[in-house]
Amino acid sequence: MTTAAHHPYFQIQPVLLSLHDKTPLIACAAAELQWQISADEGFDTDSLGTFSRDIPRLATQQQTALHKAKLACQRNQVRFGLGSEGSVQLDPQTGLLPIGVEMVVFYDAQLDLAVTGIAQGPSPLQRWVLRDETALQQRIATLQLPAQQYVLFAGELTDGSHTAPVAKGIASVQQLQDLCAPLWPNGAVTLETDYRAHACPARRPLIEAAARDLISRLQSQCPQCQAVDFSIRQKKSGLPCAACHAPTPQVKAWVRQCQACGFAQDEPVATSMADPQYCPFCNP
Numbered sequence: 001m002t003t004a005a006h007h008p009y010f011q012i013q014p015v016l017l018s019l020h021d022k023t024p025l026i027a028c029a030a031a032e033l034q035w036q037i038s039a040d041e042g043f044d045t046d047s048l049g050t051f052s053r054d055i056p057r058l059a060t061q062q063q064t065a066l067h068k069a070k071l072a073c074q075r076n077q078v079r080f081g082l083g084s085e086g087s088v089q090l091d092p093q094t095g096l097l098p099i100g101v102e103m104v105v106f107y108d109a110q111l112d113l114a115v116t117g118i119a120q121g122p123s124p125l126q127r128w129v130l131r132d133e134t135a136l137q138q139r140i141a142t143l144q145l146p147a148q149q150y151v152l153f154a155g156e157l158t159d160g161s162h163t164a165p166v167a168k169g170i171a172s173v174q175q176l177q178d179l180c181a182p183l184w185p186n187g188a189v190t191l192e193t194d195y196r197a198h199a200c201p202a203r204r205p206l207i208e209a210a211a212r213d214l215i216s217r218l219q220s221q222c223p224q225c226q227a228v229d230f231s232i233r234q235k236k237s238g239l240p241c242a243a244c245h246a247p248t249p250q251v252k253a254w255v256r257q258c259q260a261c262g263f264a265q266d267e268p269v270a271t272s273m274a275d276p277q278y279c280p281f282c283n284p
């Protein structure tokens, strides 16, 4: 690892393709490399897919973020582009809680090199079906207006439905009531968290964490060829059991690998012995 001033991406001026005010989040994470990030707000990134169901996202989250970073380079005739994309998935452990996954992709057009930063955490995404004005009033008391904004749909929405919302970016009680009023005669409405970064403050720390992950990957350079993103890509299990010294399924070392030259380096875990509870012989 070199000092920041000698880093190949020190004081660069990347362009971020975003409509949603993410620049300060990434700039904050990239402070040590002294990036001057400018935002390209001329492209409707929502056309690549939205959370509010009107436009389904066709590519994967990583492909979409990379596409945005490449577009930033092409549209602005610059070498360095940034793209960011979020998603909400059900927690693979419980299958119940929504987990927010944020990605920030850096693209170097000259080297055709992409590096992806990732962070995940509890998602602020919520949805309520409201059947009448009383239900709306009760719900309003729990909303975090105006900092958190909301999306309104006519009717009862389920997972995976693709319907255009009545309105996005609802930021006041009055606005919400006015929009709902003509909908009650037709039945229920569905209210959902507006997940766009500028409308959803709870999402912003996660985007910043993804940007920090990106910067730490860029700052981790291959000792052999100096390429960036010398990152952990594999693990080795077999940490010896503290009681009988037999190898256990516990991780013994993480393996950093360079994708440019193939150089690999083991990074042993902090503990040298595994708890016998993980041992296939002591605790079969």
Ligand SMILES: [Zn+2]
Pocket (backbone or CB within 6 Å): 222, 223, 224, 225, 226, 227, 258, 259, 260, 261, 262, 263
């Ligand atoms: Zn290398």
Ligand SMILES: [Zn+2]
Pocket (backbone or CB within 6 Å): 241, 242, 243, 244, 245, 246, 276, 279, 280, 281, 282, 283
């Ligand atoms: Zn053992």
